Amino acid sequence: MILIVDDTPENLTSLKKVLERHNFEVDTASSGEEALKKVLKTAYVLIILDVQMPGMDGFEVAEAIAGYSKARETAIIFLSAANTELSFITKGYSSGGLDYITKPVDINILLLKVKTFYRIYEQSRKLIEVQKTLLEEIEFRKRAERKKDEFISIASHELKTPLTSVKGYVQLLERSVDKGDIPTVKKHLKKAQLQLDKLNNLIADLLDISKIESGKLKFNKKYFNLNTLLDGIVEVIHQSNPEFTITKTGHVPVDIFADEMRIEQVIVNFLTNAIKYAPGTTEVHIKVTVENERVTVAVRDFGIGIQPEQQKNVFDKFYRVEETSIHFQGLGIGLYISAEIIERHGGTVGVNSTLGEGSEFYFNIPLISTTETA
Template identity: 70%
Template sequence: MILIVDDAPENIISLKKVLEVNGFEVDTASSGEEALKKILKKSYVLIILDVQMPEMDGFEVAEAISGYSKAKETAIIFLSAAIANVNLITRGYSSGGLDYISKPVDMNILLLKVKTFYRIYEQSRALNEMQTKLLEEIEFRKEAERKKDEFISIASHELKTPMTSIKGYIQLLERSLDKEDLETTRIRLHKVQNQVEKLNLLVADLLDISKIESGKLKFNKKYFNFDKILDHIVEIMQQANPKVKFIKKGGIDTEIFGDEMRIEQVIINFMTNAIKYAPDSDEVHLTAERRGDEIYFSVRDFGIGMAKEHQPQIFDKFYRVEETSERYQGLGIGLYICQEIIERHEGKIGVNSEPDEGSEFYFTIPLHPEMDAKP
């Protein structure tokens, strides 16, 4: 938009008409004071400013505009009926003007200058937008690089821990075998098996991440008994964690359509996290219910919980709650994989949690989704 500032109505009318005929949007002010009020409220690409005005001349208006952060980059063209001299032109430039036209105005020259300033403005705006986008992209590259480095560091540490344990237990096994101490050998073999399973799960998660990123995470959907696989999982988890009591509530009591192995993967992740983040608790509550045309499943622990600000991000890839990252190991990809699995079942996943009061992770999936759902 162009602002014309002139105390002579006839000048405003003629300039406004010519500019509007040529497709420019025009606003007007009949005094310096009125112009300053408008500049505070609106943004202008160009101000055509008369020099000789009563009370506040054009130079004073320009100097005032230069103090407004909103308008200090706005181009100003001075109009003057006085004969142009060096002093006048010098004052015009020093007060913030970029050009000068004498009255009577040659409309062709004015239009040429207005179009030039508009072209410069559009080019400047395009450059600023490009610069902003470039800076955003650079920050996104930097953040992605930081997350990648952090992930590699965490992954290396997580993989190294069970490998170190396995190596240590094997050395102890050799001593037990030398002593023919079968009971100790059996205990240490069990510990090696636990570490191998932990290593297997870590590798499986890393492979799943790679498959998700490449769009190759496969699903084998069919009807299966949800309660049956839940009982099986609880039995295995109970054997591995004899000190924890798993309390089941409700049941589905019908077959559901989905990938049995992937749903089992989500349930095990929820239960493993419940044990991991509630080390001082001896209870984990499991709820399975049929709610209309969908099933609801949740795992409730009574552990450390988490603050509200973390909950929307907890399913993001590589996200880990900073306060717990040092105390509790993990890659920050398990829940991300769970979210992908549930969404591929046309379901929803979420969490309810309070600090120091525990967390409840849940998912819902439809009982009978369309058979032509994503494979």
């Protein structure tokens, strides 16, 4: 928008009409004081400012505008009929003006200057936008680098922990074997196997995320019975967590077409998280519903819950809720991998949670997934 400042009404009217005919948005002020009030409220691209005005003259107005941080970069063109001496023009530039036009105004020259200033403004605005985008991208590289460093540190720790445990159990096994203590040997072997299983799962997650990054995560879709799959998962999870009662409700009346192994991976991730983040509780609920040719599987725990502002991030790569990362181990990639698997099935994932009352993680996929498998 252009602001014309002149104490002569005829000058305001004529200039306003000319500029509006050329599709410029124009505002007017009949005094320096009025102009300053408008500058405080409105951002102008250009101010056409008469020098000779009662009260505040154009130079004083320009100097005052230069003191406003919001308007400091606004271009000012001075108009004057009284004096064209070099010293007078110099004063205009030193007051903050970028150009000087003498009266009577040559409309063609004024229009040329106005168009030039607008072009400069547009270019400056685009440069500022580019600069802002670049700064945001740089900050995103920095954040990604920090996330990567944090992940490497966490991964090293998580992989080292089961390896150290296995090493300890092997040493205990050697002593028990020497003593011929078979019950103790079996106990240590079982514990070592649990640590090896944990290590295997960590490595599998790392391999999966590598495949996702390279676009090489493969799917083998076929028809299978989701009810049977769920029953098998519940049985296995219950065996390793006998203190938990896992209740399943709902039924899928037909076989679904999807990657059975990958869907199992997602459900196991949801269930193990439900148990992991619900210490002191003994219940997990699984609910299965079918509607509009889509099946939804929801896993509900009664554990610590998640803050509302953190819920939108739980499926992000490497994200770990700060409060829980201190107390619970993990790489922060299980939910990310689950989300990728479900998305590749044409589905969605989500979470409903209340802090201190528990969380419900769910996914929804079509009964027949026909999305790309490679």
